[in-house]
Amino acid sequence: MGKLKVVVDRNLCEGIGVCVPEAPKYIVLDKRHKAVILEPGKDKEQLFQEVLEKKRQEVVLELTIEEEEDIFRAAEACPVKAIFIYDPETGEQLYP
Ligand code: SF4
Numbered sequence: 001m002g003k004l005k006v007v008v009d010r011n012l013c014e015g016i017g018v019c020v021p022e023a024p025k026y027i028v029l030d031k032r033h034k035a036v037i038l039e040p041g042k043d044k045e046q047l048f049q050e051v052l053e054k055k056r057q058e059v060v061l062e063l064t065i066e067e068e069e070d071i072f073r074a075a076e077a078c079p080v081k082a083i084f085i086y087d088p089e090t091g092e093q094l095y096p
Contacts, residue, residue: 002068004094005086006075007058010034010051012082019083022074026061035082037061060088 006026015033030036030048037059039047051057063071075083075095085095 001062001064003060003062003088004068004071005058005060005088006037006071007056007084007086008035008037009056009082009084011055012080013078014080014082016079018077018079019074022077023067023070025067026071027074035078 013034015029015035017029017033017035019027019035020029026038027035028038028044030051032052034051036048036051037057038044039059040061061067061071071085072095075081075085081096083095084093086093
């Protein structure tokens with residue numbers, strides 16, 4: 001297991017949705033068609049409410065290697081590069 005900080009810039013996100021099938025366990029679209037990172041243990045509807053007015057959603061996720069790869073593929077798939085990935089320990093930007 002490793003940790004990644006995943007950030008969705010909800011201003012940049014255009015709701016194209018091609019990120020979702022790459023990491024369906026962690027990324028969904030809300031009713032505004034903006035990507036939302038699911039937080040394990042948090043109720044989806046409550047999360048949607050919380051992020052509704054946010055410009056950025058930041059989440060630190062604990063992930064298996066396969067899940068990390070899914071998150072990177074999702075970020076790479078985003079045509080407007082609205083998904084950012086950081087090392088939460090060092091703050092280093094890993095993508096884009
Ligand atoms: S692919 Fe990019 S623009 Fe489309 S929903 Fe995902 S984050 Fe938003």
